[in-house]
Amino acid sequence: MDDSAISIKDLNMSYGSKQVLNGINLEIPKGQIIGYIGPNGAGKSTTVKILLGIINNYSGTVKVMGEDISSGSIEYKKKIGYIPETAEIYDNLTAREYLTFLGELYGMDYEDVDAKAKSLLGLFGIGEVYDSRIASFSKGMKQKILIIASLIHNPDVLFLDEPLSGLDANSVMIFKEIMSTLVEQGKTIFYSSHIMEVVEKISDRIILINNGIIVADGTFDQLKQLSKEGSLEQIFNQLTGFNQHKQIACDFVNVIGA
Amino acid sequence: MREFLLIRLLDKFAFSLNKSGINYKQLRMILKIKLLLDQRNVPTILANQRKMESKNLVLRSMLIYIFMGLMISIFVWVPFFTFYKMNIILGMIIFMLLATMVSDFSTILLDVRDKNILLPRPVDNKTLKLAKTIHVFYYLIRITLAISGPSLIMSLIHYGPLFFLIMLIEMVLICALVMLLTSILYFVILRVFDGEKLKDIINYFQIALSIFMAVGYQFIGRMFDITQISVSFTPKWWNYLIPTAWFAAPLNIISENSYSAFFIALTALAIIIPILALVIYNKTVVPYFEQNLQKLNDNSGGKRRDANGFSVKKIVAKLVCQDKRERAFYTFTQNMISSERKLKLQLYPSLALAIALPLIMLFVTGNHKSFQQTLNSLHSSSSFLWTYMSIAMVSVSISFISYSEKYRGAWIYKVLPVENPGIALKGAFKSFMFKFNVPLIGIMSIIFIILFGARIIPDVILMFVNMLLLSISFFKVSSKELPFYRDFQNAQNGTNAGKSFLLMLICGIMAAIHFGLKFVPYGITANIAVSAILTMIIWHFSFNVKWMDIEIE
Numbered sequence: 128m129d130d131s132a133i134s135i136k137d138l139n140m141s142y143g144s145k146q147v148l149n150g151i152n153l154e155i156p157k158g159q160i161i162g163y164i165g166p167n168g169a170g171k172s173t174t175v176k177i178l179l180g181i182i183n184n185y186s187g188t189v190k191v192m193g194e195d196i197s198s199g200s201i202e203y204k205k206k207i208g209y210i211p212e213t214a215e216i217y218d219n220l221t222a223r224e225y226l227t228f229l230g231e232l233y234g235m236d237y238e239d240v241d242a243k244a245k246s247l248l249g250l251f252g253i254g255e256v257y258d259s260r261i262a263s264f265s266k267g268m269k270q271k272i273l274i275i276a277s278l279i280h281n282p283d284v285l286f287l288d289e290p291l292s293g294l295d296a297n298s299v300m301i302f303k304e305i306m307s308t309l310v311e312q313g314k315t316i317f318y319s320s321h322i323m324e325v326v327e328k329i330s331d332r333i334i335l336i337n338n339g340i341i342v343a344d345g346t347f348d349q350l351k352q353l354s355k356e357g358s359l360e361q362i363f364n365q366l367t368g369f370n371q372h373k374q375i376a377c378d379f380v381n382v383i384g385a
Numbered sequence: 386m387r388e389f390l391l392i393r394l395l396d397k398f399a400f401s402l403n404k405s406g407i408n409y410k411q412l413r414m415i416l417k418i419k420l421l422l423d424q425r426n427v428p429t430i431l432a433n434q435r436k437m438e439s440k441n442l443v444l445r446s447m448l449i450y451i452f453m454g455l456m457i458s459i460f461v462w463v464p465f466f467t468f469y470k471m472n473i474i475l476g477m478i479i480f481m482l483l484a485t486m487v488s489d490f491s492t493i494l495l496d497v498r499d500k501n502i503l504l505p506r507p508v509d510n511k512t513l514k515l516a517k518t519i520h521v522f523y524y525l526i527r528i529t530l531a532i533s534g535p536s537l538i539m540s541l542i543h544y545g546p547l548f549f550l551i552m553l554i555e556m557v558l559i560c561a562l563v564m565l566l567t568s569i570l571y572f573v574i575l576r577v578f579d580g581e582k583l584k585d586i587i588n589y590f591q592i593a594l595s596i597f598m599a600v601g602y603q604f605i606g607r608m609f610d611i612t613q614i615s616v617s618f619t620p621k622w623w624n625y626l627i628p629t630a631w632f633a634a635p636l637n638i639i640s641e642n643s644y645s646a647f648f649i650a651l652t653a654l655a656i657i658i659p660i661l662a663l664v665i666y667n668k669t670v671v672p673y674f675e676q677n678l679q680k681l682n683d684n685s686g687g688k689r690r691d692a693n694g695f696s697v698k699k700i701v702a703k704l705v706c707q708d709k710r711e712r713a714f715y716t717f718t719q720n721m722i723s724s725e726r727k728l729k730l731q732l733y734p735s736l737a738l739a740i741a742l743p744l745i746m747l748f749v750t751g752n753h754k755s756f757q758q759t760l761n762s763l764h765s766s767s768s769f770l771w772t773y774m775s776i777a778m779v780s781v782s783i784s785f786i787s788y789s790e791k792y793r794g795a796w797i798y799k800v801l802p803v804e805n806p807g808i809a810l811k812g813a814f815k816s817f818m819f820k821f822n823v824p825l826i827g828i829m830s831i832i833f834i835i836l837f838g839a840r841i842i843p844d845v846i847l848m849f850v851n852m853l854l855l856s857i858s859f860f861k862v863s864s865k866e867l868p869f870y871r872d873f874q875n876a877q878n879g880t881n882a883g884k885s886f887l888l889m890l891i892c893g894i895m896a897a898i899h900f901g902l903k904f905v906p907y908g909i910t911a912n913i914a915v916s917a918i919l920t921m922i923i924w925h926f927s928f929n930v931k932w933m934d935i936e937i938e
Contacts, residue, residue: 179504179505180504180505181500181501181504201507201508202507204507204508205507209505211501215498215501215502217418217422217502219425220421220422220425224418224421228414229502229506231410231411231414232411232414232503232507233506234507260425
């Protein structure tokens with residue numbers, strides 16, 4: 128039995144002539160939170176979309192829970208959950224309609240999903256909107272629906288893309304606690320975000336990609352040794368070769384004042 | 386909950402579908418959700434109606450399609466050569482189908498959410514594709530039935546069962562053809578342009594459909610004057626290129642009993658081409674789509690022309706708006722109108738109708754006279770006064786500037802340091818006038834001067850001034866709202882409906898006075914002066930608005 132939750136070998140991907148991923152190699156064991164970071168356009172979302180089976184014209188081998196995903200099998204999808212960065216929801220549906228629909232697609236019984244969804248909404252403090260259309264929800268409420276939708280079938284691997292966006296501080300605390308409890312149970316979380324403070328705190332291991340290749344891979348402490356700097360934000364800046372932030376900020380303020 | 390008819394029908398095939406490797410349970414769920422979403426989407430054909438939450442939108446739009454179908458079916462009774470007649474009928478049906486497919490089908494075919502919501506779930510490709518195909522065909526068949534149904538029934542009565550049967554088979558073939566044509570259109574657009582452009586082109590189709598509906602209503606009632614056209618038909622080579630000719634040919638063979646090689650060749654085309662189309666569709670178009678859908682969300686290529694350049698628009702803006710902030714609102718309004726798809730969808734058809742109506746009145750009410758006779762009679766008539774219909778319509782349409790899809794962006798008004806909201810209103814009003822009312826009435830005036838001769842120049846000037854007077858008056862009395870402030874969904878024109886009616890009435894009175902003064906020496910000149918002075922006075926008082934008077938939630 129394979130112990131890896133995710134295993135990526137020589138992953139290459141290009142859009143037309145533009146090479147987005149340049150040979151990614153990754154072994155991720157079960158029961159970890161992986162912080163996946165990189166500047167805009169580095170190839171983060173592309174990696175996640177390949178893992179989810181949304182994009183499939185890549186080259187290389189990708190395995191999720193020991194299963195090669197290129198074979199067109201859908202079995203592995205029962206074991207994964209996904210929170211997309213942009214709120215892609217059929218928002219003309221009510222929360223009940225949307226969540227039961229997804230649950231049933233995972234093969235759950237209607238009554239079972241319905242009960243679970245209802246109590247999960249209640250726990251997030253939005254139980255009263257269970258039968259309202261999602262289009263009328265605030266950003267934070269939509270995010271809670273996305274979180275519930277990604278977890279309702281109790282997946283083994285979670286792909287999260289900015290999962291905290293729009294949540295208030297209390298909900299953020301709840302969700303962080305949910306994540307660490309899930310990981311204790313042996314689940315794997317693939318966490319991509321631009322908020323370095325969060326990634327630094329929650330991740331067991333941090334992977335930094337830039338221009339389609341992995342430039343750093345290790346625990347936060349290991350990453351700190353790689354660089355002279357103290358915080359993940361500074362490490363990020365250094366490893367992506369970005370050091371003019373002071374100059375740009377200075378110019379920016381000058382333009383405003385001119 | 387009552388199940389959808391389609392789903393109940395499919396349930397009968399559950400066993401055999403499951404056997405062929407389809408996950409029927411999932412198929413059923415996806416279709417159910419899709420149908421539910423359809424019920425809650427507003428179809429283009431209903432876009433002009435308000436307040437329809439909770440009503441069954443699908444049913445309502447079907448009724449309108451059936452009504453359109455009924456109007457088309459009237460042609461079955463017109464005593465024309467069958468080949469001509471069926472060309473017209475099929476042509477209208479194909480046009481309607483194509484336009485609805487392009488405008489509404491886009492939401493089905495190009496739903497990018499599908500990719501992000503359904504693909505990460507354990508749904509296999511085969512099931513998902515079948516669900517999508519069934520959904521699209523269900524939609525197409527439903528609309529085809531509604532639009533062609535009345536014509537089919539009329540044909541059954543008029544021509545008998547064989548004719549009916551062949552026409553029914555043809556409708557199936559036409560469905561296939563429409564499907565392909567729509568896809569090719571998308572195919573080409575997706576290949577050449579990015580997502581934003583595609584959305585624009587879909588928008589133009591929606592506008593074209595609405596205009597066809599609006600102007601079509603006017604025409605069909607008046608169409609029967611043209612029945613005198615003499616019928617002598619000689620086949621021409623280009624007939625082979627017209628799809629409606631293919632489909633009209635077999636029907637002509639049956640009803641006229643003319644088995645000429647020409648008609649038989651056309652009939653062959655009617656069968657071969659749609660089948661060929663379906664094959665091509667499945668082999669090349671479908672796979673291509675799957676790959677390029679992603680483009681829809683891609684807004685990278687959408688560069689506008691450089692706004693910094695030297696342009697006529699900028700000069701006009703400088704001329705009509707002295708105040709800098711007013712000019713900012715002027716430019717802002719023009720930019721908003723030209724990028725708001727929903728606004729255009731409602732505004733452009735009503736403006737097109739405003740232009741078309743006087744012309745229709747002019748030529749179609751011509752009491753069986755020939756075109757040339759109508760033209761000659763214009764030199765002495767006063768029917769250019771129909772322009773007042775246009776004037777009334779363009780003046781009312783000013784109320785559109787309060788609406789926006791992106792009404793949530795209106796928070797900027799509350800944040801900006803503008804002490805006098807009159808500046809915003811003035812800029813927006815001028816902008817609308819110079820973008821639509823002035824050029825439209827201007828063009829109409831020129832057309833009418835050409836048609837009626839130079840003698841009507843004073844009348845045209847008077848009408849132009851009256852248009853200004855009417856527009857500003859309507860603006861003055863209508864509820865004061867900031868531009869792009871209201872959501873289309875809750876657009877309640879209730880408050881302005883009464884005022885619109887009043888405006889129509891005043892416009893009628895203006896037209897009557899205009900007509901009366903034609904018989905008084907210097908009457909027109911005096912009227913121009915009075916209208917101009919009134920306009921200036923009302924203008925002076927219109928923009929003294931305080932924040933308190935503005936309707937803000």
